[in-house]
Structure formats: C-alpha cells, structure tokens
Amino acid sequence: METNTNYHSHNCTLYPGDYFPILNPEEIMTELKKPHEGDRLQPFINVSYHENYFKVEAAIPGLKREDFFISVDDHVLSISVLHKKTTDDVNKQFQLHEFNYECFSRNIPLPDNIETEFVRADYLNGILSIYFPNSNAVQKHAHTHVVVY
Secondary structure, three states: OOOOOOOOOOOOOOOOOOOOOOOHHHHHHHHHHOOOOOOOOOOOOEEEEEEOOOEHHHHHHHHHHHHHHEEEOEEEHHHEEEEEEEOOOOOOOOOOOOOOOEEEEEEOOOOOEOOOOOOEEEOOOOEEEEEEEEOOOOOOOEEEEEEEE
C-alpha cells in the first residue's frame, strides 16, 4: 500500500525517524462509511482537567501508533482508527469474510481555553493519552493533526 503523506506539514523531530501513518484520512473515512452489521464498539474515554493541561485518554488495546488518525477541528477532537488485522487463515475457504479491519471514529468536544497547536499524544500499554496545554484565553478555531508517539 502506498503511503500518502501530503497532509503532513512538518517533520517530527522529537521521535527518532519520520512518522507516516499507514493510511491517509480519505481511506479512513471511506472505510468508516461502509455498512457494517451491528453496532461498532467505541473505546472507553477518560477526560480530566489538570492545573496546566487537559487530558483525554482512550482504552484501545492491540494497535500501533500508525493505526491512529487524530485531528482537532473547531475544538472537537476526532480519534479515528483503521487497523488491518492479520490472519493466519490464508488457505481457508470462507463463505463470508468481513472482519479484516477494525475501524471506528470518536469525536470529543474540547473546552475553549486549551491550546490546540501544541498537542502531545502517546500510546502506551493500550492507552492512548492526548494532552492539551491550558490557555488563559479562548483559542481560535484551528485545524491540527496530532502525531502519536
């Protein structure tokens, strides 16, 4: 699969090497719009306020940091995941096979008094943590892509 990186506006200097998600945002949205049987599972979310930052945590085990597409637009945090499962069933004959991908999207409203430009995110032991620095003023509506470390 070819990686499309034209939506990245800068190289990451904090993490050794460059960060390139496996899929681009258009591929994630296309997969999320496909019809699925039953309800999609949504990750459990914790939101906490601290003196210097606002924190969002999501319990999403079994993924890699490249599986996440995270953005902030108009003070709404969007967490999307498209994870291709690897199967050992290559030689099996299926009558129906629909579960090679796990995908979901979750939108979380954010307070107006946080910085959306200096967001930090990490994924450790199945927990995605996203940190927003607090601000003394109401911030403008910005669009930001968040890199997961």
